[in-house]
Amino acid sequence: MKAPVVLGIESSCDETGVGLVAEGVLLGDALASSMDAHARFGGVVPEVxxxxxxxxxxPVLREALDTASLDLADVDAVAVTAGPGLSTAVQVGLASAKALAYALDKPLYGVHHLAGHAAVDVLVHGPLPTRCVALVVSGGHTSLLLLGDLARDPVVHLGDTIDDAAGEAFDKVARVIGLGYPGGPVIDRVARDGDPHAIRFPRALSRAQDPAYGFSFSGVKTAVARWVEARTDAGGEIPVADVAASFQEAVADVLTRKAVAACREHGVGTLLLVGGVAANSRVRALAEERCAAAGLELRVPPLRLCTDNGAMIAAVGDLLVRAGVEPSRADLAADPSAPLTGALLHGVGR
Known part of the structure; x- marks a missing residue:
């Protein structure tokens, strides 16, 4: 008996992704990005x-099927990001998934975008441990989660950002120092020539009385802007590489320190680092260093699977199908601000 093939669709922001997974194996995927179309606006425009x-x-669907040497007739279930994300963007993916599920007479699984970021690691490193802590860091989200069985168990939020997500702060700081959009990759690149200790930017929510696992990156973004403004007003040159490296160090320090502390407090031996900011070289390096010192296993997906993609949504769907979880209702609607309580989003009335 052949393993069920799950087709996953991701469209929450500016990447159109399709992936095909069966029993934890990525059969094929494809991705198209509209990032260049947004660059002149300095950020993602929902309508664009x-x-x-x-x-x-x-075209992406056809490419993914061709890569996997499959036809639509081989698909046994359809998974799709139903939230969170840009409303109009999510709706395009959801409508496409519903059409495919209806035409193929196959079950539809509306999944939470962040669950996809956690599940994608399974495709590379195998099943997740019984319990682990996940640090999900992206342009729109920064969360510390306690995970059990991703398909069946509720997701426990240990902490979330109270303002800007880490990736959002990278974009804003890049704009302040004239590096353009998107900020994450260019700051990572420029920071390699800078001194991460040149400027001591603040580490927010790091006092004993602060939420242990809460995050805030608005303050460090503002601190960079004020430092640059003061330097400019004084007629000095802006050491762009030092600013980039010092800002990046502040973000990486807070993220990894809190993540390792969460693992220790909750008695888990594995930290899962996922999301677009997990592609940042300093965040990865500092996580490796601190996990090694704490005796923790660090699991990080390959760079191409850190950013939004269809494989991660297919990976969640595959877990749900194999766990025998009931699919979403036909009246499943896009939920742009869906809270992460579990991997599956059911639909109205559930």
């Missing part, structure tokens, strides 16, 4: 993203 998803969905 939605139009790009409409244009890319079928």
């Amino acid at each position: 993203a939605a139009r790009a998803h409409l244009e890319s969905m079928l």
Whole structure:
């Protein structure tokens, strides 16, 4: 008996992704990005993203199927990001998934975007441990989660950002120091030539009385802007590489210190580092260093699976199918601000 093939669709922001997974194995995937179309605006424009998803969905679907040497007739279930994300963008993916599920007469699984970031590591490193802590860091989210069985168990939030997500702060700081959009990759690159200890930028929510696992990156973003402004007003040059490296160090320090502390407090031996900011070289290096010192296993997906992609959504769907979880209702609606309580989003009335 062949393993069920799950097709996953991701369209929460500016990437159109399709992936195909069976029993924890990635069979094929494809991705199209509209990032270049947003660069001149300094950030993602929802209407531009939605139009790009409409244009890319079928070509990406065909490419993913071709890569996997499969036809639509081979698909046994369809999974799709139903939230959170940009409303119009999520709706394009959800409508496409519903159409496919209906046409193929296959079950539909609406999944939480952040659960996808956690599940994608399974495709590379095998099943997750019984319990682990996940640090999910992206342009829109920064969360510390306690995970059990991702398909069946509720997700426990240990802490979340109270303002800017880490990735959002990277974008804003990049704009302040003239590096453009998107900020994450360019700051990572420029910071390699800078001194991470040149400027001591603040580490927010690090006092004993602060939430142990809460995050805030608005303050460090503002601190960078004020430092640059003061330097400019004084007629001095901006040491861009030092600013980038010092800012990056502040973010990496807070993220990894709190993540390791959460693992210790909750008695888990594995830290899962996922999301777009997990591609940052300093965040990865400091996580490796601190996990090694604490005797923790660090699991980080390959760079191409850290950012949004269809494989991660197919990976969640595959876990749900194998766990025998009931699929979502046909009236499943997009939920742009869906809270992460579990991997599956059911639909109205559930």
